[in-house]
Amino acid sequence: MIEIGTATHPLPHADAKYILLAKQKVLTLDGEFLLSLYDFHPSSDMRSVYCGTFEDQDIFVCRFSQAPKGFDESGLRELLFETSDYYYGLLSRAHQLATWDADHQYCGRCGEPLTTKHAKEHAKICAHCNIRHYPRISPCIIVSVRKDDQLLLARPLTAPEGRFSNIAGFVEAGETLEQAVHREVYEEVGIRVKNIRYIDSQPWSFPHQLMMGFFAEYESGELTPAPDEIAEAGWWRYDDLPNTPNATSISGQLILAHVKALAESNI
Ligand SMILES: [Zn+2]
Structure with a gap:
């Protein structure tokens, strides 16, 4: 696990490990993304940020405007979800800090x-x-809604055919998490929910969300997908679900946990 706390932020040094980014890609050598200073040549257009320690080593993330030659390039999404979740927190943090560094080169107040x-x-x-300008973290809710032995699943317009997930969205200014759950579910599929219960959270670095996962129960209304957001939505019995996100994502974890809870409740 990445250790965040430290007395002082060190400067890049030879004993540290480096995560190299170029645009939305992670640079790798022989499948490895934690590299040594000797694996690359620090250049004048490279920006580096200290991330913390991982396995007792200082970690820096470095962003290049152009990928240097000799590296393979992996998508962040593929690395996060197709490799071990052991590295999830490290990669998420590195990407979020690099994004913050790139997006805060000038003061938003005085320029x-x-x-x-x-x-x-x-x-x-x-x-x-x-x-002071801190890394931006955007709270989002994600909610798995049940109705008797069925789960609500929706397919956003941006998702491929046959790929369903939970309702999710950004928390608005001045809103509680519970209010955001009520509002997002109503806006996206037109129903009211009750008995909202917090389950778990996950950093989601696309680019800087913090996903907060909930269970909720159906209360009233007819499913009415918002035409500008949701392609289709429906209720699926917990033991006969369509294609859903894998369990590395909080969306997949919520669905699995809800299925387990429904199976154990003997309804
Ligand atoms: Zn200023």
Whole structure:
């Protein structure tokens, strides 16, 4: 597991490990993405951010504007979901910090370049107006809804044919997580839910969400998919589900946990 806390943020050094990114790709050598400083040549267009320690080694993430020659390129999504979940937190954190670093090169308040990093935390301090800019984390809810022995599954317009998942969406300003669950379910499929229960969370670095997973129960209404978001939605008996996300994602974990709970309840 990635250890986040540290007394001071070190500068890149020869004993550290490096995760190299170029655009939306992770660079690998012989299938490995944790590389040594000797595996690549630090260049002037490379930006690096300290991530924490992993297996007692300092980890840095470095983003290149163009991938250097000699590396293979893997999609972040493929690495996160098709390799061991042992690396999930490390890769998610590295990608989120690199995104923050790339997206916060200038102060959002006064427009001055942000060059001063805090020594002990991930914060950039504007030398002109003194505001601190932290990595952006966007809270989202994801909810598995049951109705008797059935689960609600929906296919967003962006998902391939036959691929179903839970209802999910961003938490709005001023909203509680529970209010976000009620609103998102109603907006996306037109039903009311009750008995909302928190289950688990997962960082989701596409680019900086924190997914918070819930169970809920159907209360009232007819399924009415929002035409601008949902291609189709329906109820599936828990032991006869369509194609759903794999268990590395919180969406897949919620569905599996709900299926298990329904199977054990003997309904
Ligand atoms: Zn400023």
